[in-house]
Amino acid sequence: MATSVAHQLSGMLPPARLGPRKKGRKRRRRARLFDEERSGAGPDVRDPQAVGSAMEKLVNERGWRTQLGLRLIVGRWAELVGPTNAAHSRPESYRDRVLVVRAESSTWASALRLLAPQLVAELNRRLGDGSVIRVDVRGPAAPSWRHGRRTVNGRGPRDTYG
DSSP: OHHHHHHHHHHHSOOOOOSSOOSSOOOOOOOOOTTOOOOOSSOOTTSOOOHHHHHHHHHHHHTOHHHHHHHHHHHTHHHHHOHHHHHTEEEEEEETTEEEEEESSHHHHHHHHHHHHHHHHHHHHHHOTTSOSEEEEEOOOOOOOOOSSOOOOSOOOOOOOO
């Protein structure tokens, strides 16, 4: 009876392999990820992004919007204050929402101080409200009258430098 059952089962089952496996192509199973996302027909975050939108995202994430805007405005200073004023002044620094402008003489500094409120309004329009709260216009840097190791305390020469 054992031979008849074995004979009947042998027709249904594939032959068993005994001995070493044949060399050649190995079968590999690919590990299936259950959380795998597949892209559909619409746009996806994994799709290639345009350089402009990628840069825009980077600028917003890093908080560089105001700094980049100020760099562009420094490059167009003559357009902002006029060619005559731009020839005699330059933006020097920006810190704590205050733009410092250096004029080449006290006369040009006075003229730019008159333009400061309009300049603040224009900068806030271009950069966003509250980006610049004040424009500090300074005259030329005064020379130092301290020379040598021995100096006398006091007011020094009385002339206007700014």
